[in-house]
Structure formats: structure tokens, C-alpha cells
Amino acid sequence: MTNNNPIGVFDSGIGGTSIWNAIHELLPNEKTIYLADSKNAPYGQKSKEEIVALSKKNVDFLIENNCKLIVVACNTATTNAIQELRANYDIPFIGIEPAIKPAAHNSKTQVIGILATKGTLNSELFNKTAEMFHDTKIIEQVGYGLVQLIEDGNLNSPEMTQLLESYLQPMIDANIDYLVLGCSHYPYLIPQIQKILPEHIQIIDSGEAVARQTKNILREKVGFSDAEKSEPVFYVNSNPFVLKSILNNKYDVIQKEF
Incomplete structure (x- = not known):
């Protein structure tokens, strides 16, 4: 066809x-x-x-x-x-939608992080998906300000680094081994995220x-x-x-x- x-x-x-x-x-x-x-x-x-x-x-x-x-x-x-x-x-x-499934299935620590917008994390579809993995602890973090910085052309700004460090450090402290990027803007942040995360933490996008x-x-x-x-x-x-x-x-x- x-x-x-x-x-x-x-x-x-x-x-x-x-x-x-x-x-x-x-x-x-x-x-x-x-x-x-x-x-x-x-x-x-x-x-x-x-x-x-x-x-x-x-x-x-x-x-x-x-x-x-x-x-x-x-x-x-x-x-x-x-x-x-x-x-x-x-x-x-x-x-x-956020790739929770592969992260939850492959996690060794049974703790995964998800960085997403408020609209995604509050949605019914996201919560239904998250409930399927009750054996996995999901650390949710709203990426306040990230999209706006990207849209404004401030991808590599000090403000971006500061925000990412504040959002990711609690996930690192909680022993995540997978970080799910729950916004299509966020893959452009992967180089910066990799500088903050320990090497063993894998990043997944869709x-x-x-x-x-x-x-x-x-x-x-x-x-x-x-x-x-x-x-x-x-x-x-x-x-x-x-x-x-x-x-x-x-x-x-x-x-x-x-």
C-alpha cells in the first residue's frame, strides 16, 4: 500500500x-x-x-x-x-508517554526516577501506568522551568544546570538506577544530565x-x-x-x- x-x-x-x-x-x-x-x-x-x-x-x-x-x-x-x-x-x-515500563522491568534497585511536566504527572493515563508497577518505587519530579529555558534558547545556561542539579540530586540520594525523561523537550538535556548523574544510572526517553x-x-x-x-x-x-x-x-x- x-x-x-x-x-x-x-x-x-x-x-x-x-x-x-x-x-x-x-x-x-x-x-x-x-x-x-x-x-x-x-x-x-x-x-x-x-x-x-x-x-x-x-x-x-x-x-x-x-x-x-x-x-x-x-x-x-x-x-x-x-x-x-x-x-x-x-x-x-x-x-x-513516559517509558516507565522498560525502566521498572530492568531496575535492579527497584527505584526509578521520572522527570516530567506537572500536566503529565497529574494525568490519569500516567497514574494508571504507574500503578501497574507497585513493586517499584517511582520518584516523581516536575521539571519546573526546564521547557521555558529550552524554548527561550537557554539550553546550556547556568540556570539550567542549577535546576537540573536540584531536581536530580534527590533521585540520586534515593538510589535510582533508571531516569525516565517524561517530556519530549528533555532529550536535549541529556549531555547535561549525564554530567550530574553517576555513570550506572541509565537514561530512557521515548x-x-x-x-x-x-x-x-x-x-x-x-x-x-x-x-x-x-x-x-x-x-x-x-x-x-x-x-x-x-x-x-x-x-x-x-x-x-x-
């Missing part, structure tokens, strides 16, 4: 490009449209109703651009809105798993592109500079209201 329509990917900002990277690497022939709702970032501090409304707005834009499949590259939007999206739209959705699931859905339901190569398209509704820089200035970014 051939389908040359694009894959749509949206996030509350630039962080979902970590998911987009994994998808583009696995499926280089697929056309992709990435939507960064940076004007409304971060979603993690918003109400469920606001998150659902923003997610629907993003989906409407991507459907207008003929997307065949939509990846919700935002933990907060997935955990708060994906059930509503699946109920209201006749298009496959792939969500992203990018590769989402890319594999995207490939599965294309195979089973939607169809692959037969194009030899396709240039991705990036949209943002605020200053495009930070999105361009996180993409190493390799792609054009279209600034557009949506």
Missing part, C-alpha cells in the same frame, strides 16, 4: 523535534510536517481543557495539510488529550519506540511513501530562531499563525 501524504508531528514547542529526529532517521523517505505551538508552551502548566483545545487546533491544521497519520510528540498532550483526539478524528494517532510504532502503523493501516527523498516542513507560531537552531539550521522554518 502506497500513500505519499505526509506524517504530521506536533508539540507544544521545539521539544518534539527529538521525536521527529527518530522518525526521520527510521523513515527517511516519508514526508513530514512538524508543528511547534511555541506560542502556547509549555502545556504542562495548563488545564486539561486547555490542552485538549490546543491539541485539536494543532490536529485541524495538520489534517488541512493532508496528513495521513499524526504523532502527538508531547507527553502532556498525549496523557491529557489523545483519547479525545481518537474519539473525534478519523485518522490514526500515535502518542508519547523517541525510538515512537518511531518504531509509526513504522508499524504505516505498514498495517496507512501505507508507506514511495518517494526517494522528501524535505520536511517545519511550522512555528512564534520566533523561528530557536527551532532553526535546534535543527542545526539545516531546514527552513515557516513562521505562521495557527
